[in-house]
Amino acid sequence: MAGGGAAASALSTPWRSLLQRALDGNAHLKHSTFFQLATVGGGGRPANRTVVFRGFQEQSDKIQINTDARSNKIGEIRNCSFGEICWYFTDTWEQFRISGFIDVVDGSNPEPVKLQLRERAWFGSSVKSRLQYLGPCPGLPIPDDDLIKDAHLDPSAGPVDAFCLLVLDPEKFSYRNANAIPWMLSWPSILVCYVNVKAGGAGLLEINYGQAMNAAFKRWLVEVNRKTGPPPQVANGRLHIA
Amino acid sequence: MAGGGAAASALSTPWRSLLQRALDGNAHLKHSTFFQLATVGGGGRPANRTVVFRGFQEQSDKIQINTDARSNKIGEIRNCSFGEICWYFTDTWEQFRISGFIDVVDGSNPEPVKLQLRERAWFGSSVKSRLQYLGPCPGLPIPDDDLIKDAHLDPSAGPVDAFCLLVLDPEKFSYRNANAIPWMLSWPSILVCYVNVKAGGAGLLEINYGQAMNAAFKRWLVEVNRKTGPPPQVANGRLHIA
Ligand SMILES: Cc1cc2nc3c(=O)[nH]c(=O)nc-3n(C[C@H](O)[C@H](O)[C@H](O)COP(=O)(O)O)c2cc1C
Ligand SMILES: Cc1cc2nc3c(=O)[nH]c(=O)nc-3n(C[C@H](O)[C@H](O)[C@H](O)COP(=O)(O)O)c2cc1C
Numbered sequence: 001m002a003g004g005g006a007a008a009s010a011l012s013t014p015w016r017s018l019l020q021r022a023l024d025g026n027a028h029l030k031h032s033t034f035f036q037l038a039t040v041g042g043g044g045r046p047a048n049r050t051v052v053f054r055g056f057q058e059q060s061d062k063i064q065i066n067t068d069a070r071s072n073k074i075g076e077i078r079n080c081s082f083g084e085i086c087w088y089f090t091d092t093w094e095q096f097r098i099s100g101f102i103d104v105v106d107g108s109n110p111e112p113v114k115l116q117l118r119e120r121a122w123f124g125s126s127v128k129s130r131l132q133y134l135g136p137c138p139g140l141p142i143p144d145d146d147l148i149k150d151a152h153l154d155p156s157a158g159p160v161d162a163f164c165l166l167v168l169d170p171e172k173f174s175y176r177n178a179n180a181i182p183w184m185l186s187w188p189s190i191l192v193c194y195v196n197v198k199a200g201g202a203g204l205l206e207i208n209y210g211q212a213m214n215a216a217f218k219r220w221l222v223e224v225n226r227k228t229g230p231p232p233q234v235a236n237g238r239l240h241i242a
Numbered sequence: 243m244a245g246g247g248a249a250a251s252a253l254s255t256p257w258r259s260l261l262q263r264a265l266d267g268n269a270h271l272k273h274s275t276f277f278q279l280a281t282v283g284g285g286g287r288p289a290n291r292t293v294v295f296r297g298f299q300e301q302s303d304k305i306q307i308n309t310d311a312r313s314n315k316i317g318e319i320r321n322c323s324f325g326e327i328c329w330y331f332t333d334t335w336e337q338f339r340i341s342g343f344i345d346v347v348d349g350s351n352p353e354p355v356k357l358q359l360r361e362r363a364w365f366g367s368s369v370k371s372r373l374q375y376l377g378p379c380p381g382l383p384i385p386d387d388d389l390i391k392d393a394h395l396d397p398s399a400g401p402v403d404a405f406c407l408l409v410l411d412p413e414k415f416s417y418r419n420a421n422a423i424p425w426m427l428s429w430p431s432i433l434v435c436y437v438n439v440k441a442g443g444a445g446l447l448e449i450n451y452g453q454a455m456n457a458a459f460k461r462w463l464v465e466v467n468r469k470t471g472p473p474p475q476v477a478n479g480r481l482h483i484a
Contacts (some may be wrong), residue, residue, distance in 0.1 A: 017440035029332075031330070031332045034330065036280075036290055036328045037290075038288035038289065038290035039285070040282055040286060040288050041326075043327070044282060044286065044322060045282070045324040045341065046280035046281050046282050046288055046289075046322075046324060046325060046341070047280065047288075047324045047326050047341075048278055048279075048280035048290060048328035048339065049328055049339060050328060050330045050337050051335070079286070080286060080288075082288060083288060084279075084280070084287070084288045084289055084290040085290065085294060086290035087293055088273070088276065088278070088292045090273045090332065092272075093262045095291070095292050097290065097291060099287065099289075099290075
């Protein structure tokens with residue numbers, strides 16, 4: 001689900017194609033679509049929890065997450081609308097950090113287009129997973145259908161009140177491959193560190209998306225590049241992911 | 243490393259023994275000692291990254307993490323000293339969330355006891371992993387020993403300036419088993435939800451450590467308990483982890 005469809009279509013940005021490659025390379029692992037979402041909670045303290053990647057919003061790089069409108073994170077996000085995803089792929093040792101503004105789309109949203117997206121997310125999840133939004137406690141499965149009335153769900157019924165779509169709009173992106181050595185490459189308005197992955201293949205170590213790189217780091221990379229020559233995957237100053 | 247030694251000794255709190263069980267049950271996975279640490283960064287926005295569990299501080303429940311004094315998280319923690327760990331165990335579908343105060347112990351710490359802990363953490367990590375603190379950029383391996391002078395490290399030399407120990411003192415704890423249905427049990431000053439794990443065995447779903455449970459959740463659990471009888475692992479109102 002998460003790796004295909006809309007996700008595979010509009011690979012608009014370099015980080016998006018990197019992420020797609022990681023999703024494809026780890027698709028055999030159920031947990032490859034789980035990541036940790038950090039928000040700022042009560043008293044300005046951090047909060048962190050595992051959530052499931054529900055794909056990209058069509059024709060955009062925005063990341064979708066389903067959640068319960070009654071969960072703590074909703075109040076937190078309404079208070080501070082930023083989140084940072086930390087997405088670690090256990091098989092390929094790759095870490096993606098993606099931060100940005102989070103839009104909370106619940107049933108009271110005034111924009112019809114957003115309500116449509118929420119409906120699509122509802123029907124896009126299994127009937128079983130929709131059931132958890134009917135119980136009295138956010139995020140818990142209903143253990144026994146006849147235990148709680150209303151537990152029977154008409155598969156054609158639209159989203160219930162508790163169902164909420166979160167949409168994170170990526171603003172900053174950073175990539176790290178724990179098995180890699182770094183390379184540098186300039187990119188129009190982005191500084192990219194290219195790497196030679198030790199165990200064969202190639203990838204990117206860190207992209208400071210729209211940010212300047214630490215000067216000492218830059219000097220060091222120039223030194224590394226000088227010593228070992230450019231990685232073969234970089235041609236004409238353009239990033240090429242094999 | 244992380245699962246044994248000091249960790250196995252002082253199982254003072256229920257959450258600690260639960261965590262120890264998860265560590266033991268997932269010890270065959272290299273990534274079972276990796277978790278995501280959220281902090282509050284620039285502009286009050288959340289930050290989130292993967293770090294390695296370096297065991298509990300001796301005779302306590304405090305969680306140790308090694309890091310580079312030059313990394314962004316240091317400034318963030320100095321500004322807001324709280325963190326939340328989200329630790330997901332991929333094989334057992336268990337999630338631990340642990341939040342609390344983080345103490346930054348670098349070489350300038352005025353307390354001899356803390357400096358000793360830092361030294362112990364330094365010698366407790368491999369010589370290879372110590373090398374990354376010698377490079378010009380936090381957290382990056384040195385790709386080639388002769389590339390940068392000073393890359394040769396005397397294994398008996400104490401911690402370098404960049405080496406920093408983080409110590410998180412758990413204050414709030416929450417547990418979730420994605421494969422479980424909930425059970426409730428009162429605990430002196432804690433409310434515990436006991437579960438019957440669907441796929442055999444038993445575990446705890448959620449512990450609101452020192453916090454009151456949502457009333458609707460409580461009513462629902464009472465109803466579930468009434469219907470299915472208490473889980474066998476609970477005897478004399480005491481938590482018993484099989
Ligand atoms: C494997 C796994 C997947 C999860 N997926 C989601 C999810 O997609 N959305 C969600 O809201 N919570 C999900 N949860 C539960 C969250 O981790 C968290 O416990 C819950 O959302 C309450 O968080 P909050 O109190 O910070 O809002 C998942 C938990 C696990 C263990
Ligand atoms: C598998 C893995 C393990 C890591 N372990 C640590 C660690 O133990 N300590 C650490 O400071 N950074 C560790 N990192 C790097 C962090 O994720 C992060 O990139 C780095 O600490 C810089 O974070 P900051 O800029 O937020 O301070 C690890 C990364 C990966 C992918």
